[in-house]
Amino acid sequence: MPSLLAVFAHPDDESLSAGDHRLRIPKWYHLGMSTQIAVRLQDELVEYVDSLVRDGAGSRAAVVARALNLYQQQLRGERDARILEESGDYHDFDELVGHSSIDD
Incomplete structure (x- = not known):
């Protein structure tokens, strides 16, 4: 061996x-x-994850990974917004906002 x-x-x-x-x-x-980890979740969260899995969202690991990726993306967006707010240099976005907004 x-x-x-x-x-x-x-x-x-x-x-x-x-x-x-x-x-x-x-x-x-x-x-x-990937690295395998063990986490403790409240029963309600586990039930929700399991319902997503039953509905075709993939495995439990895939659901948790997607949730963490979305949370990471949100935190990065919040950080970028703070940086933009502190710098005050966001006039370049005026044209982008006008282009992406929906006219009523």
Whole structure:
């Protein structure tokens, strides 16, 4: 049985000889992999997440990841709005607002 070092070694790890046929994690595995975490949620939130999953929103992990991404986007938008407000340099947006607004 291979050692844990061999199992978790990167393919470019020079500590393994070229002829070493022990199990190695492929190079592509290290790109874009996620980390599993455990969180505690109120029962109502879990029920809501599960209802979204039943309605086709993907897995629980996908629902939570989407919610966190949206929250992160909101916080960045709020930060950008504060920066814009503090700088007072938002006259460049007048034309954009006029273009994007809906005429009644």
